[in-house]
Amino acid sequence: MDTSRLGDYGTFGVLLLTGFAFVAAAMTANRLLRPSSPSPEKGQTYECGVDPVGKDWAQVQIRYYVYAFLFVLFAVEAVFLFPWAVVFRDFGASAAVEMGLFVGVLALGLAYTWRKGVLRWR
Template sequence: MGLLAVVGVLFVAVAFGAGRLLRPAVPTPEKLLTYECGVDPVGEGWAHTQVRYYVYAFLYVVFAVDSVFLFPWATVFAAPGFGGVTLVEMFIFLGFLAVGLLYAWKKGVLTWM
């Protein structure tokens, strides 16, 4: 186990070292500018963004992870000898998600305006 960790660290160190030695390093004013979607930055760097979009994205990720776990669970649930245990485990998992959704609903996160 320790040898594998040492080999992994050495592999990363060699890769970063090779990248540093082989890349061209010619800093120009254009290279030092902040890159923003191919458009030159104009004005101040402060912009007001609605947080609710991030909350909806986070909730989407939570339920996408839920669906990723549901499909393998359905496969294992069909196997003989795993029915009761996997059913209880999935209800516990869905309970945690339901508590999170209930918390978001009670905080008013799910209302658009």
């Protein structure tokens, strides 16, 4: 085996150990320097200034996850659409067709969810 490769592994090992040592030192310093005064009030559940009501486990309907998924989907669309719009003239007609297909697929997904009644708030 080539000795330069062993040197590369050695450098990686030293950096890895240095990283672990840094994290361990930071966590130890945190534990030693932080103020600690536990009390029952600090261990109590906190819900926006209101005393907790009900059990600690609650069932959430799936439609809330669908709303979150749709939000992420269209946020990703915006992330791709805005930079593309800035440099639109440099790309030409093929990029316009590709972006049209991209937006079309997303619009098709939105139409599907709308038709299924997922976007209806009950």
